[in-house]
Amino acid sequence: MFPFAFEWVNDPVHFVFMGSVYTVLILLVIILHYCGIRGFLDWLCKKEDHNDH
């Protein structure tokens, strides 16, 4: 449920509850992307190193 959904109510319970859920989901997405991008960059750098030799 998003703040623009028809059932949304602007009260602290909605903000805390849904806010916690979205914080967790966003954190997980960031972590996965961070690991994916770092892994890709590592692989790219190693490949370049390999080509240099």
Place this chain on the structure above:
Amino acid sequence: MRFFAKFSELDSALIPKGVKRCSFQCFLVWIGILHIPLMVGVVATLMCWGLALNVTYLNNNFPFGLWIAADLGVIALGAGAFFTGFLRYIVKIDELKNIVNFAVVVGVICYAAAQGILGVDIGQPLRGWFIFWHANVHSMLTEVAFCITCYFMVLCIEYFPLILENRRIYKFGFPHGVAHHLHETMPTIAAIGVFLSFFHQGSLGGVPGVLYGRPFAFREGFLVWPWTFFLFILSAIACGPCFTILITWITEKFARKRLVKRNVIDILAKISGRMLALYLILKTIDTLYWVKVAGDVGSPFRSFYANQPYGYWVLVMELGILGVIPAIILLSTKARQNENLLILACLLNCAGIFMNRWIMTVQTLAVPVMSFDKFISYHPNWVEYASTLLWLWLGAIFISLTYRYLPIFPQEKELNPY
């Protein structure tokens, strides 16, 4: 025959280096055997979805039956994953790195089972998404649904690097790098897991605790949380590690070799024992206080245990035999070092958690509330048993596959040189 030989070759290539596994034929027979009871469970599940819930013994008196009790039970048993992760990555008990992977595997199975059982229990799984979109933010069950779903994602992320570490996948640069960075971020992931687990374990306890129309389960509490909220968290972290030890022991028996060093098991057992002792003290205080308060408002203690099969033996069994005995064994260093006693303690502890969850759901509904109410008992039928046990067989298949192809026990090579 050539086709089979090709598969056998592929199987050998996927097995981690330096460890021994049974032959491919043996493995196929084992997986085939597990599929027999699994199919019974699949039939039972399809019956529930196709013919509706009237094929079960659930009724208006018992909308919560075996499925919910089993759900609460497996979620408590799966707490080994978050608690071991917490001890390993946040408290920094380094020895636990040798069992944390397996705790995650057990956690994945438990939480998949919880969601799978709920998928049958709600009757119309196609409407399962309603709880997320039309969320009642005042309901503890909504909190449970959100936290369990998010925590299952966390467990899958924790399991993912294990897949990437498979011998054939790990040699590629990209999966290697991703697995490495996922390991680096594991403390953050473990912290998110602790946050989610704390709330859903607690809220599962909060559900019976807020039933003010049912004096057997209702409790006062702290702010919006009844005492059962905290007792459920404590009982889950007391039994979760024991379940991990128990499944490790079963895996060792099937594999016919040691997979984890005894000192690692001992650390988990000791912590579990302390948690169980603390839980039993608080649970006893809670029970005594509840006996007094409920008696004062006209619900005498004897009325809760007046009808069989829920006599006084339930209380003795839950707190005494399945509580005090394992706590004594787990707290004693000498008893812990005896493997048979340790496994007995783990077994009793895990059985105790299931009994507690059964009492808090089914017995709560069974105890008559009004003076004109009659006691009605509930016994699950084969459909409920089969669709619940389905997850046991699926879990066994999942562990078999994971153990065969992924490096989940870092000490295996050292303990079994060949």
